[in-house]
Amino acid sequence: MxxxxxxxxxxxxxxxxxxxxxxxxxxxxxxAPAAVAEVGGRLVSLWGSDRRGLDGGFAVSAAYALAEGxxxxxxxxxxxxQPSYPDIARAFPAAGRMQRxxxxxxxxxxxxxxDQRPWLRHGAWPEDYFPLRREHGGLESFAxxxxxxxxxxxxxxxxxxxAVGPVHAGIIEPGHFRFAVVGERVLRLEQHLGYTxxxxxxxxxxxxxxxxxxxxxxxxxxxxxxxxxxxxxxLESIAACRISPRxxxxxxxxxERERVANHLGDLGALGNDAAxxxxxxxxxxxxxxxxxxxxxxxxxxxxxxxxxxxxxxxDLDAAGGxxxxxxxxxxxxxxxTLKEIYEGHGGLQDRFLTTGRVSPQLAGQLGLCGMAGRAxxxxxxxxxxxxxxxxxxxxxxxxxxxxxxVAARVTVRFEEIFESLRLxxxxxxxxxxxxxxxxxxxxxxxxxxxxxxxxxxxxxxxxMELEAGxxxxxxxxxxxxxxxxxxxxxxxxxxxxxxxxxxxxxxxSYSGQDL
Amino acid sequence: MWHILKQIVKNGLRTEPxxxxxxDWRVERAEPERIRAELLAILGRALTxxxxxxxxxxxxxxxxxxxxxxxxxxEGLGIKFVASPRHADMLMVTGPVSRHMVVALQRxxxxxxxxxxxxxxxxxxxxxxxxxxxxxxxxKVANVIPVDVAxxxxxxxxxxxxxxxxxxxxxxx
Numbered sequence: 119m120x121x122x123x124x125x126x127x128x129x130x131x132x133x134x135x136x137x138x139x140x141x142x143x144x145x146x147x148x149x150a151p152a153a154v155a156e157v158g159g160r161l162v163s164l165w166g167s168d169r170r171g172l173d174g175g176f177a178v179s180a181a182y183a184l185a186e187g188x189x190x191x192x193x194x195x196x197x198x199x200q201p202s203y204p205d206i207a208r209a210f211p212a213a214g215r216m217q218r219x220x221x222x223x224x225x226x227x228x229x230x231x232x233d234q235r236p237w238l239r240h241g242a243w244p245e246d247y248f249p250l251r252r253e254h255g256g257l258e259s260f261a262x263x264x265x266x267x268x269x270x271x272x273x274x275x276x277x278x279x280x281a282v283g284p285v286h287a288g289i290i291e292p293g294h295f296r297f298a299v300v301g302e303r304v305l306r307l308e309q310h311l312g313y314t315x316x317x318x319x320x321x322x323x324x325x326x327x328x329x330x331x332x333x334x335x336x337x338x339x340x341x342x343x344x345x346x347x348x349x350x351x352x353l354e355s356i357a358a359c360r361i362s363p364r365x366x367x368x369x370x371x372x373x374e375r376e377r378v379a380n381h382l383g384d385l386g387a388l389g390n391d392a393a394x395x396x397x398x399x400x401x402x403x404x405x406x407x408x409x410x411x412x413x414x415x416x417x418x419x420x421x422x423x424x425x426x427x428x429x430x431x432x433d434l435d436a437a438g439g440x441x442x443x444x445x446x447x448x449x450x451x452x453x454x455t456l457k458e459i460y461e462g463h464g465g466l467q468d469r470f471l472t473t474g475r476v477s478p479q480l481a482g483q484l485g486l487c488g489m490a491g492r493a494x495x496x497x498x499x500x501x502x503x504x505x506x507x508x509x510x511x512x513x514x515x516x517x518x519x520x521x522x523x524v525a526a527r528v529t530v531r532f533e534e535i536f537e538s539l540r541l542x543x544x545x546x547x548x549x550x551x552x553x554x555x556x557x558x559x560x561x562x563x564x565x566x567x568x569x570x571x572x573x574x575x576x577x578x579x580x581x582m583e584l585e586a587g588x589x590x591x592x593x594x595x596x597x598x599x600x601x602x603x604x605x606x607x608x609x610x611x612x613x614x615x616x617x618x619x620x621x622x623x624x625x626x627s628y629s630g631q632d633l
Numbered sequence: 634m635w636h637i638l639k640q641i642v643k644n645g646l647r648t649e650p651x652x653x654x655x656x657d658w659r660v661e662r663a664e665p666e667r668i669r670a671e672l673l674a675i676l677g678r679a680l681t682x683x684x685x686x687x688x689x690x691x692x693x694x695x696x697x698x699x700x701x702x703x704x705x706x707x708e709g710l711g712i713k714f715v716a717s718p719r720h721a722d723m724l725m726v727t728g729p730v731s732r733h734m735v736v737a738l739q740r741x742x743x744x745x746x747x748x749x750x751x752x753x754x755x756x757x758x759x760x761x762x763x764x765x766x767x768x769x770x771x772x773k774v775a776n777v778i779p780v781d782v783a784x785x786x787x788x789x790x791x792x793x794x795x796x797x798x799x800x801x802x803x804x805x806x
Contacts, residue, residue: 242732243768258768262732284737287716289697291686292734313733314688317769333763339692339788383698396637402702403647409699419790420692459636629690632731 134506136187151209272298291628338630344573351569365429474620488576494522596630683721689728
């Protein structure tokens with residue numbers, strides 16, 4: 119049982135990964151961060167919910183990753199007039215932006231939090247309108263009252279600011295970056311995100327539980343399989359439904375194909391950002407081959423809406439399996455050639471090495487996670503930490519490095535491609551017989567569930583509460599929440615022209631954190 | 634250098650014939666030369682496009698990026714994505730327009746020289762998609778700026794994007 123020190127009663131959430139939930143007191147909530155840090159755990163997510171009319175006022179939840187699994191702590195907040203809860207950002211700085219978002223969406227205040235600025239609300243709705251509260255339908259519209267965001271000013275001789283965004287100079291998502299620089303050197307970067315906030319969490323309240331995987335699959339398009347799987351896992355957890363082994367193996371096949379597609383695309387873009395256009399041409403060709411086979415076998419280039427409640431709505435025959443195996447062999451040979459070229463290219467290595475470094479110490483302190491975390495010594499990957507079906511039989515190997523620079527993130531991506539190609543071949547060779555889709559058990563009227571999946575960027579968490587057969591609250595967490603603040607640190611002391619390179623080496627999701 | 638040259642020669646040219654921009658979405662192969670000539674006849678120069686993601690899930694961006702890969706080779710057709718709206722003939726917009734992006738989208742549109750072509754990309758850009766209109770979303774792109782062509786799909790595959798771009802150009806004939 120995790121967090122013995124807290125002495126709270128955990129209930130186990132059914133599901134393929136170990137996940138437990140407990141309702142805690144204010145004292146336990148306050149003590150939890152230290153207890154978690156003590157055993158080397160990390161914060162996964164923080165979110166609020168409106169439980170008025172259910173069992174009191176509001177509630178704030180925190181999900182921690184421990185060696186034993188996921189611990190979801192929920193703190194009821196009785197005072198519905200002025201709801202507040204103890205700040206945890208001092209212990210887990212990653213909580214800071216999540217707490218600010220929680221205030222913007224629900225009006226829950228983190229007591230004594232250092233940063234009380236709004237995060238997701240830019241003035242498109244009034245300060246006293248909290249979209250996730252039950253009394254609001256979410257369809258209200260307001261005259262925008264643009265607010266100027268109080269960026270932290272850096273002053274001194276020769277310091278000037280460069281403001282970038284929200285519209286960026288390329289085919290990229292929108293966000294604002296404020297650089298404080300001296301000459302070419304970046305002293306400080308401050309991000310202002312939230313531009314793509316489109317009310318996803320409110321929308322879940324009016325979405326039928328059996329349709330929600332489509333919305334979850336569009337939280338961040340590049341991670342659609344990971345989100346759809348996490349959503350379905352949460353729903354299946356509530357329904358106490360066990361999907362068929364074949365469904366689990368096929369889901370893993372899609373998830374690994376998503377990982378490879380993203381790594382191929384980013385490795386090409388990283389070459390391009392370091393002035394090796396050759397890399398982009400080669401890798402984008404491989405990615406296109408990869409996506410075309412997705413379309414041929416699964417009917418969609420990014421495999422959107424293929425993971426559904428109860429399993430997957432695609433199947434794989436022998437010919438399809440052979441096609442995948444052949445493609446894996448071909449892509450592996452090409453990627454090995456390109457890896458040699460990247461590693462032997464002096465100009466490229468000069469740009470990659472020591473650029474955008476996040477030390478293991480900083481990564482640990484601030485909670486860097488996922489692929490970027492693994493490049494900075496944070497050895498965590500759900501597929502190895504809590505191997506669920508089929509990873510329990512595949513014995514995936516974790517890529518891990520300690521340098522934490524662009525070069526390390528490039529190396530991790532290369533290694534993860536090779537490992538995913540191996541996993542894909544294994545899955546195809548050992549795919550269990552059976553049906554890929556089972557009918558979901560009837561959903562109980564009320565229930566709580568969670569789904570936790572290692573997407574290509576990091577761990578994606580979906581938590582769900584059903585009430586009277588409808589979604590009362592569905593929270594989607596993207597690993598970009600943890601990693602965006604680390605990007606601010608990674609660019610310090612680098613030169614401005616290296617920012618696109620450093621940014622791409624993380625390739626964080628705007629949409630995934632803006633929701 | 635030797636390895637790079639070897640890899641380039643080994644793979645050769647992979648660019649495929651581009652589709653026509655017919656309104657009825659018929660798939661016909663057109664010669665790149667003809668597309669270039671048509672662009673030249675209509676615009677008198679290469680086509681430049683500015684993209685604004687007004688709130689997409691980033692799926693459409695993946696496909697727009699794919700347009701620049703060697704198979705579609707959009708730059709070989711004389712079509713180029715540019716960094717400034719002041720250099721752009723066409724504005725492509727993805728996503729439902731989030732309320733936070735309204736001002737940025739309007740300013741980008743205003744900064745473009747006339748005549749401006751606007752192409753809404755994807756189901757969200759066409760109709761608001763799953764996200765619709767809410768406290769946070771203005772829905773389809775046409776709710777915020779005038780749209781010439783809307784390309785459906787979630788996300789639209791690269792060939793559909795290319796067809797949509799060519800359809801928009803022909804609408805200015």
